[in-house]
Amino acid sequence: MTMTFRGGNGPVRALAACLRKIPAGRVADVLLTVPATLKARRVRDRSLRAVASIRLELDAINLAGVNTRVSETDGNGEAAQLARAVNTTLERLREACDRAERARKRQRQFAADASHELCTPIAALRMRLEDAQLHPRETDLDDLLGHTLHDLDRVQGIVTDLLLLTRLGTAPRRVxxxxxxxxxxxxxxxxxxxxxxxxxxxxxxxxxxxxxxxxxxxxxxxxxxxxxxxxxxxxxxxxxxxxxxxxxxxxxxxxxxxxxxxxxxxxxxxxxxxxxxxxxxxxxxxxxxxxxxxxxxxxxxxxxxxxxxxxxxxxxxxxxxxx
Known part of the structure; x- marks a missing residue:
């Protein structure tokens, strides 16, 4: 039996060389496996290309663009499952980033509110003390001390409440x-x-x-x-x-x-x-x-x-x- 393969295709020449070494009685059996082997290779190549595409898309994603998703393919192949798993992870990452940003906004607002609230009694206290310093003979000491203690009580109350609020996220220490x-x-x-x-x-x-x-x-x-x-x-x-x-x-x-x-x-x-x-x-x-x-x-x-x-x-x- 003589087989002749023409063309410049490297895989075909390699296959021809292999077939020449196979006994004539086994060539038919080998030829039956060739289509399945080629099909498996094509499937593998497609999977590798899909994985490479996912890798390239992931490389292009950064924290500023967590809303981006990788391309998904139909079916339940490994590449399709991988793409869906990656998108699920990206969605969780986006939700975590959103929660972190909301927490930062709340923290900034809380700091601004606390500062504003504390500024009022501190400003009143400073104004009374400066006025007393400028006009010591016209200052009623009992009245000054009374207002000063009132303002300090207010500051202390705010600070105490703020400290308590920071501890209330955990279970009570004493039960x-x-x-x-x-x-x-x-x-x-x-x-x-x-x-x-x-x-x-x-x-x-x-x-x-x-x-x-x-x-x-x-x-x-x-x-x-x-x-x-x-x-x-x-x-x-x-x-x-x-x-x-x-x-x-x-x-x-x-x-x-x-x-x-x-x-x-x-x-x-x-x-x-x-x-x-x-x-x-x-x-x-x-x-x-x-x-x-x-x-x-x-x-x-x-x-x-x-x-x-x-x-x-x-x-x-x-x-x-x-x-």
Whole structure:
């Protein structure tokens, strides 16, 4: 049997050379495998070209262009699966970059708000001290010291709240069983301030948490109610399933539904409470919600039958106090 191969194709000449070395009886068997071998080589070459294309596209992507995607091909081949896996990773990277950018914006805004808030009492303090320095004989020392301490108290309060907010992303350092009924009663008695306080408290409502943080949260909520109530504050505490539910309602102007989430943001004051003498630094409710969240609870505001605002706190009951 004589076979002649013409042409300048290197692979064909190589195949012809191999066939000459094969016994005549085996040539037919070998020729049957040639199409499959060539097909496998073409598939391999396509896969390698697809992988090379993906590599080139990845080389062109940087952090400034994380929205870019590599080209995907149809089917379930390895190259197609690789392209889809790469695009999934790029999508996760884009989401992470978006989250990081939002966090940076929040951090910048927080720093700007904190600086602005601290500038006010510091500027007032500086102005009074400079005036006293310029006119020492006309300065009432008791009045100066009183205003100075007031401004320092404000600065200290803001700094304390900011430090507490930075720690509230983690679990409370100190956890013990707390009699929430007793704490609410004590805080309500401490903050009467001429208002009528109506208490309706279930006895021995116990929760687990940091007593100091819970007292701080209750104090902030009651102080907010006191500042906005006209005459009456109503406080209720009950067991609701496996949770303690505390409601603090005032008969003030209330909070519009559109602002009921915004008031828990840092440094937010509504129009009715923009006065720094009445409205504080705008951190009290943010701190209260942060403490509630750190104790696996929730805090929100809703309207109430008396026309004011009703703040509702829910916290898990202590395991031994559930009914």
């Amino acid at each position: 013990e069983q707390v009699n929430l009924t007793a704490l609410v009663r004590a805080e309500a008695a401490r903050q009467i301030d001429g208002h009528h306080i109506h208490l309706r408290l279930d006895p021995e409502v116990n929760v687990d948490g940091d007593p100091e943080q819970i007292i701080r949260m209750l104090g902030n909520l009651l102080d907010n109610a006191r500042r906005h109530a006209v005459r009456t504050i109503r406080i209720g505490l009950r067991r609701a399933g496996d949770r303690a539910e505390l409601s603090i309602a005032d008969d003030g102007e209330g909070i519009p539904p559109a602002d009921r989430e915004r008031i828990f943001h840092r440094f937010v004051r509504l129009d009715a409470a923009r006065s720094r003498d009445r409205g504080g630094a705008g951190l009290g409710l943010a701190v209260a919600r942060g403490i509630a969240s750190a104790h696996h609870g929730s805090l929100h505001v809703e309207g109430c039958a008396w026309g004011g605002a009703c703040f509702v706190l829910r916290m898990p009951l202590s395991p031994g106090g559930r009914t």
